[in-house]
Amino acid sequence: MNVTTPADAPWLIVGLGNPGPEYAMNRHNVGFMVVELLAERIGGKFKRAGKAQAQVLEGRIGPAGPANRRVILAKPMSYMNLSGGPVNALKDFYKVPVANIVAVHDELDIDYGTLRLKLGGGDNGHNGLKSMTKAMGSDYHRVRFGIGRPPGRMQVADFVLKDFSSAERKELDYFVDRAADAVECLVIEGLERAQSAYNS
Numbered sequence: 001m002n003v004t005t006p007a008d009a010p011w012l013i014v015g016l017g018n019p020g021p022e023y024a025m026n027r028h029n030v031g032f033m034v035v036e037l038l039a040e041r042i043g044g045k046f047k048r049a050g051k052a053q054a055q056v057l058e059g060r061i062g063p064a065g066p067a068n069r070r071v072i073l074a075k076p077m078s079y080m081n082l083s084g085g086p087v088n089a090l091k092d093f094y095k096v097p098v099a100n101i102v103a104v105h106d107e108l109d110i111d112y113g114t115l116r117l118k119l120g121g122g123d124n125g126h127n128g129l130k131s132m133t134k135a136m137g138s139d140y141h142r143v144r145f146g147i148g149r150p151p152g153r154m155q156v157a158d159f160v161l162k163d164f165s166s167a168e169r170k171e172l173d174y175f176v177d178r179a180a181d182a183v184e185c186l187v188i189e190g191l192e193r194a195q196s197a198y199n200s
Contacts, residue, residue: 010072011072012071012096013072013101014035014074014090014104015032015074015075016032016105017029017080018080019075019079026164027161027164028080030106030145031106031145033176034104038061038180039059042059054086054087056073057072058071059071062188069188080128081131084135085131085135088136101140103129104143105143106145106146107144108124109124112175113174114146115178116199117141117195118142118195119139119140119191120139125156181198
């Protein structure tokens with residue numbers, strides 16, 4: 001897998017989720033929460049992105065000098081299972097190499113709050129990743145935010161579309177903050193450094 005990209009190429013950081021206030025605190029929307037925090041850190045507001053069916057914010061992260069990175073934060077507005085179309089349109093518009101795309105998403109097979117960063121791989125049944133991979137291949141980065149498995153006999157689809165529990169919400173801000181730190185580390189210092197610091 002060739003992941004060599006120009007040093008000055010922009011990064012596209014995609015939070016996966018569903019648009020609308022009724023979904024805002026769902027487990028499935030943790031990707032939105034992370035990119036919204038990154039937007040706060042940059043100090044900007046999301047705006048509609050032309051024909052791409054997404055909200056975007058352009059900015060920079062990292063210290064001044066060669067480690068400073070141009071980033072485009074994005075929230076697809078197409079609903080989760082159609083995320084690939086908007087992401088692919090943004091990739092083409094901003095001329096972002098696939099290896100400079102980061103998908104931030106919920107992950108059922110990891111304990112709540114645990115992070116895993118990786119490049120490429122399967123979609124593990126995640127409809128947002130499935131749509132992205134269909135649109136542009138699988139060679140993009142993932143920041144996987146653990147939400148754990150549904151309790152008892154609850155269906156996965158019901159579980160991911162429910163809000164975080166009151167117990168989970170006590171730690172949610174901390175975990176979202178840590179995930180945003182992991183994204184910044186990935187973009188500024190590279191995957192290996194971010195994995196050693198944040199994979200747990």
